[in-house]
Amino acid sequence: MEADVMHAPAAEVGRSRTLLIGSALSAASVLMFFAGLFGVYISIRQNNEYLVENQLEGGRLWFPDLAVQIAPGTMMMFTTWISLFTMAWAVQAIRNDDRRNAYVAMGLTILMGAAVINQMVFAITDFGVPIDRSVPSLLLYTLYGAYIAFMAIAMIFVLLMGIRALAGQFDSTNADGIQAAAIIWFTAVIVYMPLWYLITITK
Amino acid sequence: MTATETHTDSHEESTDPSIDSAFTAFTSNDHKAIGRMWVGVSLLFLLIIATLAVVAGIERTDPGGIDVFGNLATYFQAWTLVRTGGIFMVAIPLMLGIGTAIVPLQVGARSIAFPRLAAASFWTWLMASGIHLASFLADGGLGPAAGTEKDGTLLTLVSLAAMVIALLGGALCIVTTIIAQRPEGMGLRDVPMLSWSMLVAGSVWLFSLPILLANLLFAFVDLQGRDPIFFGDADRIWANLEWAFMQPQLFVVAIPVLGIIGDVVPVATGSRLAGRGIIQTGIGLFGAMTFGAWAQHSFSRGADPAFPEGALLYEEFLFGLFSHLALLGAFIAIGGMLTPLRNGPKMSAALLGSVASALLLLLGLTIGALRTLNNVIGVLLSTSYTGDIDATGARIVAERKLLGLFEVSSDEVFNILHDNNTLLATNTAQFYVAVAAVIAGAAAAIAFWGPKLFGGYARNGAASGAAVTALAGGGLAGIAYTISAFMGQADISVTSVDGDVQFMNVLGLIGIALLLLSGLSMIGAVVGTSNADEVLPDDPWDGHTLEWATPSPPPVGNFIEPIGPITSAEPLLDELEEVG
Numbered sequence: 001m002e003a004d005v006m007h008a009p010a011a012e013v014g015r016s017r018t019l020l021i022g023s024a025l026s027a028a029s030v031l032m033f034f035a036g037l038f039g040v041y042i043s044i045r046q047n048n049e050y051l052v053e054n055q056l057e058g059g060r061l062w063f064p065d066l067a068v069q070i071a072p073g074t075m076m077m078f079t080t081w082i083s084l085f086t087m088a089w090a091v092q093a094i095r096n097d098d099r100r101n102a103y104v105a106m107g108l109t110i111l112m113g114a115a116v117i118n119q120m121v122f123a124i125t126d127f128g129v130p131i132d133r134s135v136p137s138l139l140l141y142t143l144y145g146a147y148i149a150f151m152a153i154a155m156i157f158v159l160l161m162g163i164r165a166l167a168g169q170f171d172s173t174n175a176d177g178i179q180a181a182a183i184i185w186f187t188a189v190i191v192y193m194p195l196w197y198l199i200t201i202t203k
Numbered sequence: 204m205t206a207t208e209t210h211t212d213s214h215e216e217s218t219d220p221s222i223d224s225a226f227t228a229f230t231s232n233d234h235k236a237i238g239r240m241w242v243g244v245s246l247l248f249l250l251i252i253a254t255l256a257v258v259a260g261i262e263r264t265d266p267g268g269i270d271v272f273g274n275l276a277t278y279f280q281a282w283t284l285v286r287t288g289g290i291f292m293v294a295i296p297l298m299l300g301i302g303t304a305i306v307p308l309q310v311g312a313r314s315i316a317f318p319r320l321a322a323a324s325f326w327t328w329l330m331a332s333g334i335h336l337a338s339f340l341a342d343g344g345l346g347p348a349a350g351t352e353k354d355g356t357l358l359t360l361v362s363l364a365a366m367v368i369a370l371l372g373g374a375l376c377i378v379t380t381i382i383a384q385r386p387e388g389m390g391l392r393d394v395p396m397l398s399w400s401m402l403v404a405g406s407v408w409l410f411s412l413p414i415l416l417a418n419l420l421f422a423f424v425d426l427q428g429r430d431p432i433f434f435g436d437a438d439r440i441w442a443n444l445e446w447a448f449m450q451p452q453l454f455v456v457a458i459p460v461l462g463i464i465g466d467v468v469p470v471a472t473g474s475r476l477a478g479r480g481i482i483q484t485g486i487g488l489f490g491a492m493t494f495g496a497w498a499q500h501s502f503s504r505g506a507d508p509a510f511p512e513g514a515l516l517y518e519e520f521l522f523g524l525f526s527h528l529a530l531l532g533a534f535i536a537i538g539g540m541l542t543p544l545r546n547g548p549k550m551s552a553a554l555l556g557s558v559a560s561a562l563l564l565l566l567g568l569t570i571g572a573l574r575t576l577n578n579v580i581g582v583l584l585s586t587s588y589t590g591d592i593d594a595t596g597a598r599i600v601a602e603r604k605l606l607g608l609f610e611v612s613s614d615e616v617f618n619i620l621h622d623n624n625t626l627l628a629t630n631t632a633q634f635y636v637a638v639a640a641v642i643a644g645a646a647a648a649i650a651f652w653g654p655k656l657f658g659g660y661a662r663n664g665a666a667s668g669a670a671v672t673a674l675a676g677g678g679l680a681g682i683a684y685t686i687s688a689f690m691g692q693a694d695i696s697v698t699s700v701d702g703d704v705q706f707m708n709v710l711g712l713i714g715i716a717l718l719l720l721s722g723l724s725m726i727g728a729v730v731g732t733s734n735a736d737e738v739l740p741d742d743p744w745d746g747h748t749l750e751w752a753t754p755s756p757p758p759v760g761n762f763i764e765p766i767g768p769i770t771s772a773e774p775l776l777d778e779l780e781e782v783g
Contacts, residue, residue: 018384021316039417039501040501
């Protein structure tokens with residue numbers, strides 16, 4: 001059947017929001033992944049607390065005193081916060097067709113990511129929690145390892161979008177790629193906050 | 204050129220979707236070709252998994268007397284492979300394939316969003332599925348299994364994670380297409396029911412399956428380098444993953460089935476779908492209530508004997524509440540969609556499959572509601588109990604929970620509260636019913652959208668046969684295994700069962716065998732697709748939605764001319780009514 005709707009005025013082919021929506025959905029999935037990790041950590045931590053408080057069998061000392069220092073974790077959080085500004089700077093710059101600023105901002109963002117990974121590796125080597133021995137250390141290193149992996153992915157994504165921007169694919173009329181990179185990057189920053197609170201503060 | 208690009212160059216797409224050459228099939232990123240591959244391969248996997256299920260079903264008939272696998276470990280391996288395979292190699296991929304092929308046509312898009320990602324998802328899933336099967340042959344599995352190889356277990360975990368990631372990629376493409384690539388004037392309320400249900404299903408998959416990945420990661424890390432201490436422990440691996448294979452999460456696989464019913468029935472009856480908003484709400488409610496990541500073992504305080512019974516009862520109440528609300532959502536949606544059947548429709552394979560899948564879905568949810576009915580009532584009644592809900596309190600509550608529904612002693616009920624293994628046996632029943640609902644729904648979809656999917660009509664008799672055998676098999680397995688569960692059959696054990704339970708298990712086995720037959724019929728329906736050298740009409744069924752406004756099979760870019768502004772949910776039906 002040849003439908004009359006086929007003769008109606010043409011709509012714009014392909015909406016520019018596609019990449020943004022896809023990135024937002026990916027970010028939501030990543031958030032749920034970390035929510036799952038955090039949920040298991042909190043649940044086991046809470047159960048352990050109950051067992052220790054009631055002097056029941058199975059309760060154990062979580063992390064030894066001073067095993068997890070506050071400074072490295074907090075520095076990492078400040079670093080991620082700085083990267084919020086550099087990433088937003090990149091988005092704003094590309095919207096203004098200011099490519100030079102956009103490249104500098106994206107480069108700085110990736111640098112901040114590398115700094116976070118560097119600090120995290122330092123923190124891991126500095127932890128007074130022996131790897132391979134107990135459930136708390138298993139949880140701790142899994143959480144940190146997963147975060148390092150996600151941060152690396154976020155850096156690669158920003159780099160990829162930066163290369164596409166260099167190729168001239170993004171400008172003031174279409175900043176989707178850079179905005180998509182920003183969504184993933186902001187997700188990485190958001191994910192770190194509960195990680196910081198759980199490991200560095202409440203331990 | 205990256206997976207994040209939203210459009211492909213036309214020369215890379217299939218030039219003749221009706222007959223894919225092997226090379227085109229392997230290299231295509233045309234969503235119709237990818238959808239066909241998802242459907243075809245998942246049907247082949249259905250045969251493998253169903254055959255294994257039949258063998259496991261033989262042992263289940265009398266686990267203490269019949270020893271097919273030689274030991275509990277191997278039996279458990281087969282049992283878990285049926286679960287993981289049934290969900291991640293058959294049910295979800297089958298629905299994903301139909302969605303990948305049809306949804307872009309329904310929403311008037313010229314391609315799926317991220318076509319290369321869609322293709323990469325399929326190939327990743329295919330390889331991961333092959334590795335998953337191989338890992339079990341390498342003595343892997345998900346424990347507990349004395350003698351299971353640690354490397355094999357790692358392979359099982361990695362392949363399962365890869366399958367989940369691939370399926371998430373496919374879901375991401377579909378959901379993004381629905382949200383971002385609709386034509387002007389088509390609001391979300393106007394999208395066809397399959398697209399709406401895929402939006403709901405894809406969203407639930409995207410939000411819940413990453414949590415399964417988190418569980419898999421914990422187990423994977425724990426198995427590195429030394430003997431596992433917690434998550435990778437043989438007795439805990441499956442316990443931590445089980446939530447993804449039991450209600451409410453189990454039913455995420457069947458959300459798209461509601462959309463298939465919602466698109467087939469109005470066309471079969473020639474009527475407009477009434478109460479569209481209510482039906483969409485019902486599908487949404489059903490979808491939301493199938494989110495089951497919260498019900499995992501790690502989050503359960505009640506699972507630990509050190510904790511007060513109150514915690515356990517609270518969890519059981521929540522479990523029951525979700526089950527009942529999911530049933531309510533499905534009931535609203537299915538009730539609304541099947542109402543036009545009063546007009547006396549012309550029976551077809553598509554309609555038969557739709558009705559069969561609706562009945563199966565309601566059956567599966569009813570089993571869940573029945574299983575948890577006493578949870579809800581019991582906890583509500585326990586509010587009148589003024590003492591602490593300790594072990595004694597729980598026993599009192601448990602006695603009240605029965606309300607004469609089942610002839611079991613309070614001791615047995617107490618055991619039920621503490622030993623999930625008993626009533627968890629209803630999981631087996633629900634699993635087969637859910638998979639059967641998906642098969643029947645897929646049979647309906649293949650019969651209905653055959654001209655768009657395959658460029659020809661699916662063999663009507665084979666598709667009808669698939670629907671009928673899925674209904675019979677799923678219904679028989681579901682009811683028989685539910686009864687045997689309430690009679691005390693454990694979900695997995697090697698102890699003997701009495702004669703009545705054995706009889707029920709034999710009926711269940713017959714049901715599984717019928718599901719295998721249903722898979723064969725499905726393949727017959729697909730392989731028998733024919734166009735008999737005739738030129739297929741664009742719209743052979745007087746369809747209502749946009750996929751019927753393009754040739755059969757659809758050309759590259761899906762539509763010959765751009766889609767104009769859409770003014771209703773059934774634009775083609777509007778035209779039919781205008782023409783008179």
